[in-house]
Amino acid sequence: MRTIVKHRLFWPATALIALIVINTIARPRFVKITIRDGELYGALIDILRQSAPLMLVSLGMTIVIATRGIDLSVGAIMAMSGAVALQIIAGSDQPDNLGVVAVAVGAAILVSLLLGAWNGFLVSVLGIQPIIATLVLMLAGRGVALLITDGKITTVNSDPFEFIATGYLLLFPFAFLLAMALVAIVGSVERRSALGVLTEAVGINPEASRLAGVRSRGIIWGAYIVSGILAGVAGLIYSANIKAADANAAGQLIELYAILAVVLGGTSLMGGKFSIAGTVIGVLFIQTLESTILFLGVPSAQSPVFFAIVVVVVVLIQSSQLHKWARRVFGGRRSTETSSDVEVAA
Numbered sequence: 001m002r003t004i005v006k007h008r009l010f011w012p013a014t015a016l017i018a019l020i021v022i023n024t025i026a027r028p029r030f031v032k033i034t035i036r037d038g039e040l041y042g043a044l045i046d047i048l049r050q051s052a053p054l055m056l057v058s059l060g061m062t063i064v065i066a067t068r069g070i071d072l073s074v075g076a077i078m079a080m081s082g083a084v085a086l087q088i089i090a091g092s093d094q095p096d097n098l099g100v101v102a103v104a105v106g107a108a109i110l111v112s113l114l115l116g117a118w119n120g121f122l123v124s125v126l127g128i129q130p131i132i133a134t135l136v137l138m139l140a141g142r143g144v145a146l147l148i149t150d151g152k153i154t155t156v157n158s159d160p161f162e163f164i165a166t167g168y169l170l171l172f173p174f175a176f177l178l179a180m181a182l183v184a185i186v187g188s189v190e191r192r193s194a195l196g197v198l199t200e201a202v203g204i205n206p207e208a209s210r211l212a213g214v215r216s217r218g219i220i221w222g223a224y225i226v227s228g229i230l231a232g233v234a235g236l237i238y239s240a241n242i243k244a245a246d247a248n249a250a251g252q253l254i255e256l257y258a259i260l261a262v263v264l265g266g267t268s269l270m271g272g273k274f275s276i277a278g279t280v281i282g283v284l285f286i287q288t289l290e291s292t293i294l295f296l297g298v299p300s301a302q303s304p305v306f307f308a309i310v311v312v313v314v315v316l317i318q319s320s321q322l323h324k325w326a327r328r329v330f331g332g333r334r335s336t337e338t339s340s341d342v343e344v345a346a
Contacts, residue, residue, distance in 0.1 A: 008266035012281040015264075019288050027295065039168040043291065049173035051287040052165075053078070053234035055280065056179050057251075058258040059186055060227030062279045065262055067216075067223045068203045068271030069123060069130035074231040074258060075251030076141025077115050081108040081235030083148040086156055086245035095158040104161070109232050115141070116228015120221035138255070145247035155244040165241035175237050182230065187276045199223065203271030260311065261286055 004010055023030040023043075033042035057074045064071045088104035089095050115137060122133035167174040190196035201209040202216040210216050231251070239245050263269065264285060265278025289310055293303045316322055 008275055009278050009281065012265055012278055012285065016281055016285045016288065019285065019292065023288070023292055023295070035171070038171065040171045045173065047284065047287045047291055048176040049165075051283050052173075052175035052179040053237050053251075054254060054257055054261065054287065055283045056182060056230040056234040056237075057254050058261040058279050058283050059183055059276065060230035061255070061258040062262050062265075062267055062274050062276060063186070063190070063199065063223045064130075064227045065259075065267055065269060066199050066203045066271060066274035067220045068206065069220065069223065070259070070269075071119065071134045071224065071227045071231075072131065072255050073115070073119060073134040073137035073141055074227065074234075075254045076138050076145070077112050077228055077231040078235030078238060078251030078254065079142050079145040079245075079247045080115065080148065081112050081232035082239030082245040082250050083145040083154070083247055084108045084111050085161070085236055086154040086239055087148055089156045089158050089161060090154050095156050096160060098160050101158060101160040105164075105236060108236055109229060112228045112232020112235070113225060114228075116225040116231075117221070119228065120224030123224060124217045124220040142247050145245070145250075149245055149247060153244050153246050157243065161240050162243060163240070165237050175241075178233070178237070182233065183276065183280060186226065186230075190276065195219075200272050200274065203274075257286055264311070264315070 020031070030043045033040055033044060035041075057078070060074065061071055085104040085108040088107055089100060092100045094100055119134050119137060122128045122136070123130050126133075163174060164178070165175050169177055190199065198209070198214050198219055201212070201214055202219050206216050234254075235250060238250050259269075261282035262274075262279050264282035265275050265280070267274040267278060289307060293306055296306075298306050
């Protein structure tokens, strides 16, 4: 039992299960799933579908944080990805043409890859601190997205593009399946090869890993490229969901939620060991909590406070220092009570 409790995923998973149980008690329909026209519907399915953009961004953030870095530009990359795709589709005479949508999606992902490579270049080659390097694109990115859309909200009606966010495949939302497929791919590459070990080595001690022959520059560069690509895909899902490219709203504050999901999943901001499964649990916890806040009718102005309180409680529960303090306090009381019992018996 102690082994299970000490596992890094125990407390994040427990918090998620507890939140689901509370929602189920408050509204039994929360766990009810129905099938209509070969598609699954229900509150849980909505959470899975809505979690896709944050899941992808958090996945990239996990790899970056593992290298002792941070990526504050993911929201801006989302905005630019959506802007590029929507401009291509809107400028076409056949917005429903699958080829046009494929070109738009490819161009958006290519742009996202280049933006991620730019961040990686600043960090790994020029040696700029990650928070500063990515802050540049965070501030400038939305301005570039506005330039792409001429300062307007570009809207389109394209069934193939909308399918990315609202379509279904094998009963489940396509967006969720896409996110899970990318999670599986990244997880397999990181955990089924030496790349994951090398990534952790770079995050734990960059200098020691360099002296050991690890090409830390390439690993760090690759991490930011992966983060950029995943943020670009997340931007496509967001734009397909609202059928528009909104440079100001796309990915707003998502970098903070992604960092929070990574931390809730048990990955340290100091770099090194990381948990992709923990990040997935952290994202689902955040998305379920947002659904709970909406159900409780908490005013939008007060919802951040409610959200922060719950997150602080969860983080404290996961704190190893708090666990040590509790063991000292309660362990000391037990030993005192035991010695008192022995004295009485004597």
